[in-house]
Amino acid sequence: MKRIFTKITNRRNLLTGGAALAGGTALASFGVVRRPRAATFDSESTDPSNYVQTAMQSMGNHGEMVTIGDVGTDINGFDASDLLTDWETGQIEVGHDGRKTRTFQVEAEDREIEIAPGVTFPAWTFNGRVPGPTLRATEGERLRIVFRNSGSHPHSMHFHGIHGASMDGINGSGLIDPGEEFIYEFDAKPFGCHLYHCHAFPLRAHMHKGMYGTFIVDPDPEKHSENRGVALSRKLGTPENSTWQEFVMVMNAFDTNFDGENEFYAVNTVAHHYMKHPIKIDRDRPVRIYLVNVTEFDPINSFHLHANFFNYFDHGTTLTPTLQTVDTIMQCQAQRGILEFSFENHEAGKYMFHAHQSEFAELGWMAVFDVTGGAE
Amino acid sequence: MDGCFRRYGGRGMSTTNGKAITSRLSILTVAVLPIVLLVLSGVWIISSDPLNVFNSNTPPIEELVIERLFLDEEGIHLKVRAEGSEPITIAQIQIDAAYWKFTQSPSGSLSRLSSANILIPYPWVEGDAHNVVIVTNSGATFEREIEVALPSQTGRVGNLRAQATVGGFVGILPVAIGMMFFPLLVRLRSKGMKFVLSLTLGMLAFLLIDVLEDAFELAAEAASAFQGPTMVILIATTACLGLVAIGRRNGAPTGLALATFIALGIGLHNFGEGLAIGAAIAAGATSLGAFLILGFTIHNVTEGIAIVAPVVRKRPSIAILVALVLLAGAPAIPGIWLGSYAIEPHWAALALAIGAGAILQVLFEVGALTLRGPKGFLENLDWTFLSGFIFGISFMLLTGIVVKI
Numbered sequence: 152m153k154r155i156f157t158k159i160t161n162r163r164n165l166l167t168g169g170a171a172l173a174g175g176t177a178l179a180s181f182g183v184v185r186r187p188r189a190a191t192f193d194s195e196s197t198d199p200s201n202y203v204q205t206a207m208q209s210m211g212n213h214g215e216m217v218t219i220g221d222v223g224t225d226i227n228g229f230d231a232s233d234l235l236t237d238w239e240t241g242q243i244e245v246g247h248d249g250r251k252t253r254t255f256q257v258e259a260e261d262r263e264i265e266i267a268p269g270v271t272f273p274a275w276t277f278n279g280r281v282p283g284p285t286l287r288a289t290e291g292e293r294l295r296i297v298f299r300n301s302g303s304h305p306h307s308m309h310f311h312g313i314h315g316a317s318m319d320g321i322n323g324s325g326l327i328d329p330g331e332e333f334i335y336e337f338d339a340k341p342f343g344c345h346l347y348h349c350h351a352f353p354l355r356a357h358m359h360k361g362m363y364g365t366f367i368v369d370p371d372p373e374k375h376s377e378n379r380g381v382a383l384s385r386k387l388g389t390p391e392n393s394t395w396q397e398f399v400m401v402m403n404a405f406d407t408n409f410d411g412e413n414e415f416y417a418v419n420t421v422a423h424h425y426m427k428h429p430i431k432i433d434r435d436r437p438v439r440i441y442l443v444n445v446t447e448f449d450p451i452n453s454f455h456l457h458a459n460f461f462n463y464f465d466h467g468t469t470l471t472p473t474l475q476t477v478d479t480i481m482q483c484q485a486q487r488g489i490l491e492f493s494f495e496n497h498e499a500g501k502y503m504f505h506a507h508q509s510e511f512a513e514l515g516w517m518a519v520f521d522v523t524g525g526a527e
Numbered sequence: 528m529d530g531c532f533r534r535y536g537g538r539g540m541s542t543t544n545g546k547a548i549t550s551r552l553s554i555l556t557v558a559v560l561p562i563v564l565l566v567l568s569g570v571w572i573i574s575s576d577p578l579n580v581f582n583s584n585t586p587p588i589e590e591l592v593i594e595r596l597f598l599d600e601e602g603i604h605l606k607v608r609a610e611g612s613e614p615i616t617i618a619q620i621q622i623d624a625a626y627w628k629f630t631q632s633p634s635g636s637l638s639r640l641s642s643a644n645i646l647i648p649y650p651w652v653e654g655d656a657h658n659v660v661i662v663t664n665s666g667a668t669f670e671r672e673i674e675v676a677l678p679s680q681t682g683r684v685g686n687l688r689a690q691a692t693v694g695g696f697v698g699i700l701p702v703a704i705g706m707m708f709f710p711l712l713v714r715l716r717s718k719g720m721k722f723v724l725s726l727t728l729g730m731l732a733f734l735l736i737d738v739l740e741d742a743f744e745l746a747a748e749a750a751s752a753f754q755g756p757t758m759v760i761l762i763a764t765t766a767c768l769g770l771v772a773i774g775r776r777n778g779a780p781t782g783l784a785l786a787t788f789i790a791l792g793i794g795l796h797n798f799g800e801g802l803a804i805g806a807a808i809a810a811g812a813t814s815l816g817a818f819l820i821l822g823f824t825i826h827n828v829t830e831g832i833a834i835v836a837p838v839v840r841k842r843p844s845i846a847i848l849v850a851l852v853l854l855a856g857a858p859a860i861p862g863i864w865l866g867s868y869a870i871e872p873h874w875a876a877l878a879l880a881i882g883a884g885a886i887l888q889v890l891f892e893v894g895a896l897t898l899r900g901p902k903g904f905l906e907n908l909d910w911t912f913l914s915g916f917i918f919g920i921s922f923m924l925l926t927g928i929v930v931k932i
């Protein structure tokens with residue numbers, strides 16, 4: 152997002168003929184004033200620090216710098232807190248040869264969602280939510296994704312994974328018109344933290360309208376004897392995995408006034424949601440985050456953890472970290488990875504995490520872990 | 528009108544007897560029928576919504592005008608007015624690309640033309656620029672830049688006094704100085720006097736354009752439902768005609784009456800100048816240096832000459848002259864106060880439109896006095912007049928260079 156200072160053309164206002172905010176200081180400009188660069192005026196009664204202090208005094212923990220209000224489930228039908236751990240594991244069938252086939256049902260639909268308190272956005276969704284369902288499978292399984300398009304535009308599901316050309320979700324291979332259905336079929340590989348998104352053109356519009364979701368392929372421990380323990384901890388449903396606190400976080404943003412710049416940033420859609428509803432962390436159990444960046448219009452997004460460091464597995468396709476002991480990583484569009492860390496030796500309390508582009512943070516991508524447990 | 532109805536009624540009724548009754552009936556019918564039809568069509572339009580076909584899926588037109596903005600120790604204060612086709616709900620507010628908590632009173636959505644006060648407890652930085660973006664529930668944004676953050680001047684006694692002093696310098700002082708040409712004017716012969724009156728006309732013409740320009744500029748800032756530009760013309764015309772009517776109760780105004788009207792018109796113009804200066808003080812006092820105040824003082828000197836020109840032969844008392852000076856110059860002071868208080872643009876436009884009307888009136892009266900000869904209206908339009916007129920405009924233009932930075 153460019154510095155918002157530069158005069159933006161409010162496309163919606165142009166469309167509706169409502170650019171009513173022209174000439175902010177026209178009164179001042181009729182004949183008398185140009186903006187002085189240096190403020191050297193007489194400040195006998197106006198010590199600026201007084202103002203700042205007074206204004207600061209009224210601020211709470213994180214100040215008044217936050218969206219006002221709260222997003223409930225009334226409009227969305229989902230709570231952003233639930234999205235963190237809502238794994239969609241589909242239906243499993245075991246074939247004669249013992250091979251598992253996992254079937255997911257996904258439906259594209261138009262739906263208005265509330266992306267910040269009081270601000271609705273006409274989204275295109277997978278299964279009525281943004282981000283779409285977090286599809287989770289295990290390496291080596293046969294996957295069938297039954298995709299129905301109940302939206303108003305042609306849509307597809309393009310998986311970041313390994314598959315044949317006919318299953319790619321582009322024009323001619325699974326891009327379907329409204330009312331149609333398509334079944335994507337391929338093997339779950341490679342293991343890692345991936346994503347899927349609509350690949351209809353214009354891609355930018357379909358992406359930023361909300362058509363994306365996380366696609367996790369857990370490693371098959373049997374195939375990774377050298378790192379079997381790590382693989383077991385990654386595989387959903389194992390005792391090793393259950394000691395972990397796993398969360399999926401999709402870094403996304405919304406351009407509400409169609410000017411090609413985002414007005415709201417978040418993880419999992421709702422600006423500031425995890426600021427107002429901190430994510431509960433048991434400090435004695437390790438934390439794993441499946442982080443995906445689908446932010447449109449801005450080339451990169453980032454994740455910064457306060458007061459702690461983590462190991463990072465880029466794309467999640469390795470069982471040993473690709474980056475060790477870092478507290479900030481950045482991802483380009485569609486890049487994703489796994490973060491692993493622990494608050495084991497930390498005091499209990501609130502630990503922030505946010506994009507370290509201050510602007511993204513201040514426009515909504517700012518959140519808090521509420522670490523509890525252990526002896527004080 | 529009556530004849531028209533009679534003719535209309537007569538078409539249906541040929542007998543003379545029925546005429547009176549019929550015409551009364553038809554008056555009733557003719558008066559009521561259109562209103563009934565209007566109501567019926569209104570009901571039909573609302574119930575059937577014929578335009579529905581065209582905008583099934585379009586977002587409502589949202590318009591929001593920020594009428595006032597000032598900063599103080601509490602934060603940033605806004606007064607906003609909603610305009611669009613449907614009520615507007617302010618959902619969030621960004622300051623410098625960050626969301627901030629705010630309070631709105633009255634709260635809730637804003638129906639068309641209703642207004643609300645908003646306070647954002649933002650730790651603004653004196654002398655910096657800030658950017659306010661209002662985000663509505665549909666995600667539409669309305670932006671306003673604070674070019675230089677300065678604390679509001681409102682309610683500080685020391686400031687009010689300082690502003691009054693500035694007002695005195697740009698309003699009262701130049702008019703008084705201009706009047707000091709009085710003894711010189713007394714010595715003028717009729718040709719010289721004509722030159723002075725023509726000069727007055729040129730100056731008034733300049734002021735009229737000046738004040739209209741400002742009025743239109745302010746009107747454009749106001750909510751468009753107020754139909755600012757049309758209102759400016761309407762109010763200016765009405766004010767002008769009203770003042771002409773008042774002034775001509777006992778014949779065309781001359782002498783002291785004319786001088787008073789000139790002072791009134793100039794006073795309203797100086798009120799407008801005060802508004803501009805006040806707004807400038809509110810927006811960045813540094814730019815309003817002594818140089819600029821001096822510029823205004825010189826710029827306004829001819830106003831004094833204009834006021835005394837009609838009373839040269841009357842030898843008015845000092846008290847009357849002082850009263851005229853105050854009438855013409857003092858309005859600059861409340862103008863500055865209101866301007867620095869960030870008065871809503873529609874009120875400022877209204878004041879300036881009245882000022883334009885007042886100037887138009889004296890332009891007309893002085894013009895009539897100067898140009899009318901025994902035989903016709905433009906009889907006295909000669910080179911003396913033209914040179915005076917052009918000198919008047921040129922003087923204002925040239926001294927205006929100093930003020931219009």
